[in-house]
Amino acid sequence: MTLPASTIQTFILFLLMSAGFAAGKTSILDEMTVKKLSRFLVNFVLPCLIVASMQQPLTPELRMEAFRTLGLSFAIYASSFPLAFGFASLIRAKGPTRGVHAFAAVFANVAFMGFPVQQALFGKAVLFQASIFIIPFNLLAFSVGAAMIAGGVRSEGREPTLGGGAVHEAKLSWRSFVNPAGVSSIVGFALFLADFRLPLPLFRAMSILGDTTTPLAMCIIGATLAETNLGNTLRDWRLWASSAFRLLALPLLLYLVLKTLGFTGIALGMPVMMAAMPVAANLSFLSAAFGGDYRTASSLVFLSTAISLVSIPLLAAGLFGI
DSSP: OOOOHHHHHHHHHHHHHHHHHHHHHTTSSOHHHHHHHHHHIIIIIHHHHHHHHTOOOOOHHHHHHHHHHHHHHHHHHHHHHHHHHHHHHHTTOOTHHHHHHHHHHHOBOTTTTHHHHHHHHHOGGGHHHHHHHTHHHHHHTTTHHHHHHHHHHHTTTSOOEETTTEEOOOOOSGGGGOOHHHHHHHHHHHHHHTTOOOOHHHHHHHHHHHTTHHHHHHHHHHHHHTTSOHHHHHHOHHHHHHHHIIIIIHHHHHHHHHHHTTOOHHHHHHHHHHHTSOBOTHHHHHHHHTTOOHHHHHHHHHHHHHHHHHHHHHHHHHHHOO
16 A cells, blocks of 8 residues: 555654654753754754755746745734634633643744655755745744733733743844844845855755754654653643644635635645644743743643644645645
């Protein structure tokens, strides 16, 4: 029996994740190592992948496609905020869990899992559109996203605090939008629009480093999952509901909307499968930093990631025949 390509590719990602899980359980990848590897991935590897992926020859067609992708992404994020808070109210999430569930509904793991899955399903050529598609995520997750989490804490009548009790407020300013992934997205997009080509040695070095995104990200996710208390996760129905909303309801809704608007091919598949990614991994450390429910955040990341190993190939096969 021949398995669908999406199932095979997802199983490959699962095996990479399993290697990280085993390394985490045996303390080869301990908590501190995972944190440092995550910072290396976010601050160096992923920016290299983004910039290198945008090194495309400028044509009127590609430029139009780039702006269309960027506009679509901003429209999707703008629409997701009211849906997210509506869902949080529907499941009666209160206090510090409200912002966590709302964040989970808006921000998917479009980088750590999004890039590997997109490449596995649609080929390396899709990384150009994917790099542009995640620009709003890179600008909003660490700014508006942090404010969402802190806002949920304030709704309970207390100030957001960091572990030891020091106040750590999420105030929006231009600095909130400055992070390595965001800067690399803007730089890469500007280089593309200017039709500026990086020197060949620099481009190849960035490409080689960027190509380590998939194995490194999957191992980091696996090692992170190894630290999660599975028993507590499985008993909370809100975590299951939030995971189902993130992994099934949102991508199916987006599929129906885009299909109605006439989107086809990768222009349809890429954003829908990005929406099908599990909860963004940075929810955990942002919740810890801004007083959100860290246990709920970590459990959401774990459960949605575990379920996505089944839901992603099902959606890819069911909606796109991959």
